[in-house]
Amino acid sequence: MTARDILSIAVLIALAALVPLATSASTVLNFLVFMLIIALGAQGWNILGGFGGQFSFGHAAFFGTGAYATAILQLRYGINAWVGLGAAVVAGAAVGWVIGFLSFRSGLRGSYFALVTLAFAEVLRILANAAGFTGGAAGLLIKLDVRPENLQFENRAVFYWVVLGFVGAVLLLTRWIQRSRFGAQLVAVRENEDAAKALGVDSLRVKLRAITLSAGITALAGCLYAQYFLYIDANIAYGTWISIEFLLAPIIGGVGTVFGPVAGALTLHGLGELTKAFAGRIPGIDLIVFGTVLVLAIAFAPGGILGLLGRLRAKGAGLLPTGSKEVSHAGR
Amino acid sequence: MYSPQIILEAMLNGLMTGAVYALIALGLTLIYGVLHIINFAHGALLTCAMFAVWVAWAWLGMDPYLAIPILVPLMFALGYGLQRFVIGPASHGDDGNILLVTLGLSIILENVLLATFQSDTRTLDTDYSFQVVPVGPLLLSTPRLIGLVAAVVVTALLWLVLNRTDTGKAIRAVAKEKLGANLVGIDVPHIYAVTFGIGCACLAVAACLLMPTFYVNPRIGNVFVLVAFTVVVLGGMGSIPGALLGGLFIGVVESLCGLYLGDSLGQIGIFLIFIAVLLVRPTGLFGAKA
Numbered sequence: 001m002t003a004r005d006i007l008s009i010a011v012l013i014a015l016a017a018l019v020p021l022a023t024s025a026s027t028v029l030n031f032l033v034f035m036l037i038i039a040l041g042a043q044g045w046n047i048l049g050g051f052g053g054q055f056s057f058g059h060a061a062f063f064g065t066g067a068y069a070t071a072i073l074q075l076r077y078g079i080n081a082w083v084g085l086g087a088a089v090v091a092g093a094a095v096g097w098v099i100g101f102l103s104f105r106s107g108l109r110g111s112y113f114a115l116v117t118l119a120f121a122e123v124l125r126i127l128a129n130a131a132g133f134t135g136g137a138a139g140l141l142i143k144l145d146v147r148p149e150n151l152q153f154e155n156r157a158v159f160y161w162v163v164l165g166f167v168g169a170v171l172l173l174t175r176w177i178q179r180s181r182f183g184a185q186l187v188a189v190r191e192n193e194d195a196a197k198a199l200g201v202d203s204l205r206v207k208l209r210a211i212t213l214s215a216g217i218t219a220l221a222g223c224l225y226a227q228y229f230l231y232i233d234a235n236i237a238y239g240t241w242i243s244i245e246f247l248l249a250p251i252i253g254g255v256g257t258v259f260g261p262v263a264g265a266l267t268l269h270g271l272g273e274l275t276k277a278f279a280g281r282i283p284g285i286d287l288i289v290f291g292t293v294l295v296l297a298i299a300f301a302p303g304g305i306l307g308l309l310g311r312l313r314a315k316g317a318g319l320l321p322t323g324s325k326e327v328s329h330a331g332r
Numbered sequence: 333m334y335s336p337q338i339i340l341e342a343m344l345n346g347l348m349t350g351a352v353y354a355l356i357a358l359g360l361t362l363i364y365g366v367l368h369i370i371n372f373a374h375g376a377l378l379t380c381a382m383f384a385v386w387v388a389w390a391w392l393g394m395d396p397y398l399a400i401p402i403l404v405p406l407m408f409a410l411g412y413g414l415q416r417f418v419i420g421p422a423s424h425g426d427d428g429n430i431l432l433v434t435l436g437l438s439i440i441l442e443n444v445l446l447a448t449f450q451s452d453t454r455t456l457d458t459d460y461s462f463q464v465v466p467v468g469p470l471l472l473s474t475p476r477l478i479g480l481v482a483a484v485v486v487t488a489l490l491w492l493v494l495n496r497t498d499t500g501k502a503i504r505a506v507a508k509e510k511l512g513a514n515l516v517g518i519d520v521p522h523i524y525a526v527t528f529g530i531g532c533a534c535l536a537v538a539a540c541l542l543m544p545t546f547y548v549n550p551r552i553g554n555v556f557v558l559v560a561f562t563v564v565v566l567g568g569m570g571s572i573p574g575a576l577l578g579g580l581f582i583g584v585v586e587s588l589c590g591l592y593l594g595d596s597l598g599q600i601g602i603f604l605i606f607i608a609v610l611l612v613r614p615t616g617l618f619g620a621k622a
Contacts, residue, residue, distance in 0.1 A: 055431070106610070111431060116606075120607065122599075123603045251432060284444075285447055287446075298422055298436070299424075302429075
C-alpha cells in the first residue's frame with residue numbers, strides 16, 4: 001500500500017466529513033447515515049463476493065447477528081454499547097466462519113453457495129422471530145440514553161462521523177487487502193480455483209479468511225444500524241432484502257473494487273430518494289428503480305459505475321476503441 | 333402425542349400442499365436443468381400469475397379453473413419473451429450474470445405489482461372454496477385434492493413432452509450438450525426461451541390451483557420460492573420426477589413440523605433439510621452425479 005493509496009482515501013473521507021457543516025437538515029443526515037451503513041455492509045460483502053467471487057445471498061445472517069448481539073448484550077446483560085460493538089463484530093465473524101467452514105468444506109460454489117447462504121439467513125430469521133430471547137416477533141427496543149459512551153449521540157452529525165470513520169477504515173483495509181498477498185490469492189481463487197490450487201494456494205483457508213472478515217464488517221454495519229434506529233426485529237435484521245442491498249451496491253458500483261460498494265450505495269439510494277421525490281408516494285417505486293438499474297448495469301456496464309467511468313476516461317484519452325467491453329478489476 | 337388420525341390428516345394435508353410446491357418446483361427444475369441457472373424471478377412470476385387469476389375473477393368474473401387454458405399460453409409468452417429479449421441478451425451468457433438479472437427482474441415485478449395493487453392481501457371466494465370430500469374418517473378439501481391430482485397430471489404431461497416430442501428432444505439435447513445441439517441445427521436461444529416459457533406455464537397452472545384456497549399479495553412469491561428451491565435441490569436439480577417426489581415430501585415435512593413445533597417454527601424443518609442436502613449431497617436424491 002503506497003502513500004498515494006492512503007492519501008486518496010483520506011482526502012475523500014475528509015471531504016465527506018464536511019457535509020454536516022454545510023447542512024444540518026435531519027433528512028439529509030438520516031439519508032447519509034443509512035446510506036453509509038448499507039455501504040459498510042456492502043464493503044463486507046465485496047471482500048467475499050467481489051474479490052473472492054463467492055456470491056453470498058445471505059449476508060443478512062451477519063448483519064442480523066451484529067445487530068442482535070449489540071442489542072441483547074445491552075438489554076439483557078447491561079454491557080456497554082462500545083464493548084457490544086466489539087462483541088458484535090466477533091459474533092458476526094464467528095457465524096461467518098461457521099457458515100464458511102460448512103459450505104466451503106463441502107465444495108459449494110456458484111449458485112449452490114448463493115442458495116446455502118440464503119437458507120442459513122432464513123434459519124436465523126425464523127429462530128430470531130420465534131425465540132423469546134431475541135424478543136420474538138415484537139423485536140427489541142434499545143433503551144434511549146443519549147450519551148457518547150452508550151454509542152448514542154444528541155447530534156446526528158456525530159453519528160454520521162462515526163459511521164464515516166468506520167467506512168474509511170474499511171476502505172483502507174480493502175485497499176490493503178487488494179495490495180497484499182492474501183488479496184492476490186483471493187482473486188486467483190475467484191478467477192480459477194483449480195488453477196490457484198495447482199499453484200499451491202490453500203483455497204479453503206483463503207476463502208475462510210475472506211468470509212470471516214466479510215462477516216465481521218457486515219456485522220459492524222448491523223450493530224451501527226441497531227444503535228442508530230434503536231430498534232430491530234427479525235424481518236429487518238435477518239430479512240432477505242438486507243442481503244440483496246449488500247449485493248446490489250457493489251455490483252452497481254463496481255464489483256471487486258475498493259470504492260465500488262460506497263459508489264453503488266450512494267447511487268442507488270440517491271436515485272431511490274430522487275424517484276420518491278418526483279413520483280410521490282407510490283409504494284415500491286424506488287425498488288423498481290433499483291431492479292432496473294441492476295439489469296441495465298449487467299447488460300451495459302459489467303464493471304459497474306466505476307468501470308463505466310474508467311471506460312469513459314480511457315475513451316477520452318483515446319486508449320480504448322469505442323464500444324470496447326473490456327473490464328479491469330485492478331486499481332481504482 | 334397426537335392421535336394417529338390427526339397425524340394422518342396432517343400428512344394428507346401436507347401431500348396436498350406439497351403437490352403445489354411440486355408444480356412450482358417443476359418449472360424451476362426444468363429451467364435449471366436446461367439453462368443451468370437458478371431463476372430468482374420464479375417467485376415474482378408466480379405472484380404475477382396469481383394476480384392474473386385474481387384479476388380474471390374479480391373484474392371478469394372468471395372461474396380460476398376455467399382461467400387455466402387462457403393463463404397458460406399467456407405465462408408461456410411472458411416467460412419466452414423475458415428469456416429471449418431480456419435475460420439472454422442482458423447476461424452475455426455468464427452464469428453469475430443470469431442469477432443477477434433474474435434477481436433484478438424479481439425486484440421489478442414484485443414492486444410493479446406493489447405499486448399497482450398496494451400491499452393488501454386479496455382472496456377470491458368460489459362456491460367450492462370450502463367444500464370437503466369425506467375419505468374414510470377424514471374430511472379433505474376438494475380444491476386442494478384437485479390440486480394434488482392436477483400436479484401429478486401436469487408432471488406426467490411434462491415428462492411426456494420432454495420424452496416423446498421433437499421439441500422435448502431438442503430441449504434435452506440442449507441441456508446435455510449446448511454446442512453439439514447447435515451444430516446439428518437446433519436454435520439454442522429459441523430452445524432456452526421455450527424452456528423458460530414452459531417453466532412459467534407450470535406457474536400459471538400452480539396459480540390457478542392455489543387461488544381458490546389461498547390469498548395473494550405482492551410479496552407472496554417469496555413464501556413459495558424458497559420452498560421451491562428446497563424441493564429442487566432435494567429432488568436433484570433438473571430432475572422432473574425428483575421435483576414431484578421432493579415437493580410431496582417437503583409438504584409432509586412442513587405439515588408435521590407445523591404440528592409439532594407450531595406455526596412460527598414450522599418452516600425451519602424445510603430449511604434445515606435444504607442446508608443438510610446442500611452440504612451432504614448437493615446433487616439431490618435423484619440428480620445425476622456432478
